[in-house]
Amino acid sequence: MEQRRWCHQNPELSLEEVQTTEHIAAELQKMGYTEIQRFPDHTGLCAMLRGGKAEKACRTVALRADIDALPVEEKTGLPFASRNKGVMHACGHDCHISMLLGAAKMLMETKDELQGNVKLIFQAAEETCHGAEYYVEAGILDGVDAIMGQHVWATLEEPYINVQAGPRMASVDNFVIKVDGVSAHGTQPHLGVDALLAAAAIVSNIQSFVSRTNDPLNPLVVNIGEMHAGQRYNIIANHAELFGTTRTYNAEFRMKIEAGLRRIAENTAKAFGATATVEYDYYANSLYNDDEELNKIAHDAAVKLYGEACLKELPQMMGSEDFAFFADKIPAVFGFLGTRNEELGMTVGNHNDRYTVHEPVLQRGAALYAQFAADYLERGK
Numbered sequence: 001m002e003q004r005r006w007c008h009q010n011p012e013l014s015l016e017e018v019q020t021t022e023h024i025a026a027e028l029q030k031m032g033y034t035e036i037q038r039f040p041d042h043t044g045l046c047a048m049l050r051g052g053k054a055e056k057a058c059r060t061v062a063l064r065a066d067i068d069a070l071p072v073e074e075k076t077g078l079p080f081a082s083r084n085k086g087v088m089h090a091c092g093h094d095c096h097i098s099m100l101l102g103a104a105k106m107l108m109e110t111k112d113e114l115q116g117n118v119k120l121i122f123q124a125a126e127e128t129c130h131g132a133e134y135y136v137e138a139g140i141l142d143g144v145d146a147i148m149g150q151h152v153w154a155t156l157e158e159p160y161i162n163v164q165a166g167p168r169m170a171s172v173d174n175f176v177i178k179v180d181g182v183s184a185h186g187t188q189p190h191l192g193v194d195a196l197l198a199a200a201a202i203v204s205n206i207q208s209f210v211s212r213t214n215d216p217l218n219p220l221v222v223n224i225g226e227m228h229a230g231q232r233y234n235i236i237a238n239h240a241e242l243f244g245t246t247r248t249y250n251a252e253f254r255m256k257i258e259a260g261l262r263r264i265a266e267n268t269a270k271a272f273g274a275t276a277t278v279e280y281d282y283y284a285n286s287l288y289n290d291d292e293e294l295n296k297i298a299h300d301a302a303v304k305l306y307g308e309a310c311l312k313e314l315p316q317m318m319g320s321e322d323f324a325f326f327a328d329k330i331p332a333v334f335g336f337l338g339t340r341n342e343e344l345g346m347t348v349g350n351h352n353d354r355y356t357v358h359e360p361v362l363q364r365g366a367a368l369y370a371q372f373a374a375d376y377l378e379r380g381k
Contacts, residue, residue, distance in 0.1 A: 051114025
């Protein structure tokens with residue numbers, strides 16, 4: 001609880017988690033961790049714990065927590081609310097940090113019994129959609145046989161745990177559409193080309209891609225969340241920018257989305273006498289719990305700790321997780337820890353400016369991390 005509150009009170013945005021990284025390193029050192037790896041000009045860290053019963057050919061398992069916050073002005077009213085104006089742990093990464101630190105302590109206390117090694121990964125910049133990519137390229141998974149991640153989740157009731165097999169989170173790609181027109185006085189629209197009007201039409205027409213180009217049985221999201229246009233109320237806008245994201249599980253169809261959006265944007269703009277360009281960036285793949293061994297270990301670890309009744313199904317979702325960059329490289333499993341508590345009024349979703357959790361439930365997440373790691377290593381003896 002103390003760790004969660006410190007992290008919640010001192011949130012830092014993606015790639016700015018300097019103080020957070022220092023705090024985590026200091027806490028790990030207090031526990032007795034000596035193999036702590038930092039990264040040049042990059043936040044986040046990892047630490048290695050070598051088990052007392054580890055043999056030369058033993059397994060190594062990684063546990064991952066993300067550490068960045070969001071550009072959100074907190075409105076929880078908590079006594080330990082964010083000290084950093086406009087920055088908040090609205091997604092629950094403060095909880096993930098405290099859960100993994102809790103697991104780190106449990107594992108250190110039982111290291112003499114561990115039959116392999118545990119790598120703890122405190123990852124920066126998950127909210128960028130590709131923060132994990134840096135660590136993969138830096139070789140953080142070298143020698144690692146499997147990895148587990150968790151996320152606190154506001155639509156799953158406390159204290160349930162979800163570690164079910166199958167598709168869990170969608171792929172994520174982001175785009176920017178830039179529309180150029182010709183400015184003119186607002187009272188002489190015929191002398192200009194309205195980029196704002198063209199951009200608005202593009203927003204509307206893009207929805208037809210979802211409803212008419214996509215198979216209705218294929219989950220697909222195309223969302224434009226930002227639009228910036230114009231210089232002044234009485235000037236025809238000569239430039240507009242749209243910022244959006246796409247999500248799907250269908251890898252083949254995913255490769256067709258960019259061309260489809262480009263076609264709609266360019267031709268819609270042309271119809272208004274404007275021009276449009278599309279910048280499209282590919283990020284994390286969809287996330288699946290598709291390793292049978294890991295699925296069983298995660299399931300059995302939860303049952304061993306809290307009984308079969310602790311498990312609850314959670315539908316696949318269109319949200320995304322850059323944990324997929326790790327899962328693309330080695331066997332992986334991803335779980336969810338329920339935080340919805342109607343009795344305490346904790347019902348808002350992740351990314352909400354009032355999101356918070358009933359802190360005792362975080363002990364479950366910490367215990368599940370530690371139990372999973374110990375059980376995975378034992379099976380590899």
